[in-house]
Amino acid sequence: MADRAACIRGERDRGKGAVxxxxxxxxxxxxxxxxxxxxxxxxxxxTERVRAGGYAVIEDGVxxxxxxRETELPALEQRVRACCPLEAVVVLLGTNDLLxxxxxxxxxxxxxxxxxxxxxAAGAADVLLVAPPHLGGGWGCPGDAVRESALLPKRLRAAxxxxxxxxxxxxxxxxGLAFDGIHFSEEGHRAFAVRLTEALDxxxxxxxx
Numbered sequence: 001m002a003d004r005a006a007c008i009r010g011e012r013d014r015g016k017g018a019v020x021x022x023x024x025x026x027x028x029x030x031x032x033x034x035x036x037x038x039x040x041x042x043x044x045x046x047t048e049r050v051r052a053g054g055y056a057v058i059e060d061g062v063x064x065x066x067x068x069r070e071t072e073l074p075a076l077e078q079r080v081r082a083c084c085p086l087e088a089v090v091v092l093l094g095t096n097d098l099l100x101x102x103x104x105x106x107x108x109x110x111x112x113x114x115x116x117x118x119x120x121a122a123g124a125a126d127v128l129l130v131a132p133p134h135l136g137g138g139w140g141c142p143g144d145a146v147r148e149s150a151l152l153p154k155r156l157r158a159a160x161x162x163x164x165x166x167x168x169x170x171x172x173x174x175x176g177l178a179f180d181g182i183h184f185s186e187e188g189h190r191a192f193a194v195r196l197t198e199a200l201d202x203x204x205x206x207x208x209x
Contacts, residue, residue, distance in 0.1 A: 015054040017087025019200065020080060020125075021047055022118075024096055025183060026132070026192075027061025032183040037063065044186050049193030055200065058083050066097045067110035073117040080121035088126040088200055089118050092170070094152055095132045095182060098145040108155035115163035126203045127165040130196070131156045133188075134171045138181025146181075166203045170195070 021027050029045035031038050042048045051057040060079065068076055080089065091114065097107045111129065118127055131153040135141040153169040160167035173195040176188035184192060 015056055016200075016204075018056040018058060018083065018085070019050070019088045019090060020058045020083045020086055020122075021050075021060060021090045021092070022076075023061045023090075023092035024065040025061065025063040026095070027059065027092055028063055029061065029189070030063055030183055032178045032180050040186065040189065044189050046184070046189040046193040046196065049190065050197050050200070053193070053197045055087070055197070058086075064096055065093060066100065066102075067093050067107060067114050069110070070113060073113060076114070077117050077121040080118055084121075084123055084125070086122055086125040087204060088128060089122050090128045090130060090196065090200075091115070091118065091165075092130045092132060094156065095135070095149075098135060098149050098152065099140070099142070099182070101142075101144065102148075104148050104151040104155045107152060108159045111156055111159040112162055115159065115165050119163060119165070127163070128199060128203055129156055129160040129165050129167050130199075131167070131169045131171060133173070133175040133177060133184075136177040136181025138177070138179055140180040140182050166199070168195075168199045 027047065029039040031040045047057050047059050094107055115127060115129060135146045135149040137146050153171055157167045170192065173191060175192050176185040177183065178185045
């Protein structure tokens with residue numbers, strides 16, 4: 001991620017500013033049709049589409065990532081500081097926590113710890129917490145995880161409010177999922193990029209009023 005951050009520093013002044021995107025396989029752009037860790041083509045991935053909309057996107061998407069434990073937060077803060085100055089930080093996590101059997105309230109408590117660390121490291125940047133789309137109930141989704149996914153947005157909204165972060169619910173964005181009920185489809189990436197770009201524009205404009 002640090003190499004990618006260095007590469008785009010020249011883009012900052014030409015666009016809307018730098019945005020660090022912290023997420024899991026849906027930020028990485030994993031293509032579930034591959035079964036081998038392959039990504040969608042760059043033009044499909046939502047991160048590239050947001051970049052095309054004028055933001056200098058720094059991708060930090062790791063397959064299998066959950067909200068970090070307390071012991072992992074110092075390293076995350078260091079990575080965030082390495083990317084500054086930033087216009088915004090986007091956090092899109094929670095899916096893997098659900099798949100590992102965590103309850104929505106437990107995930108939200110970890111979200112508070114992450115958001116606190118990000119805000120401490122990111123200076124004046126806006127922080128956006130985006131709840132992932134509800135699990136689709138495909139072959140990769142246990143029933144308990146699907147039920148908890150419906151409860152997660154409310155819990156994450158409260159976490160964002162507690163930390164002074166903006167909150168958006170991708171479950172309200174009509175994000176198409178692939179056959180596994182977990183990963184974004186190609187259309188899902190397109191829809192997410194459109195709505196996230198709108199969310200970034202709205203949040204940043206609100207700060208600058």
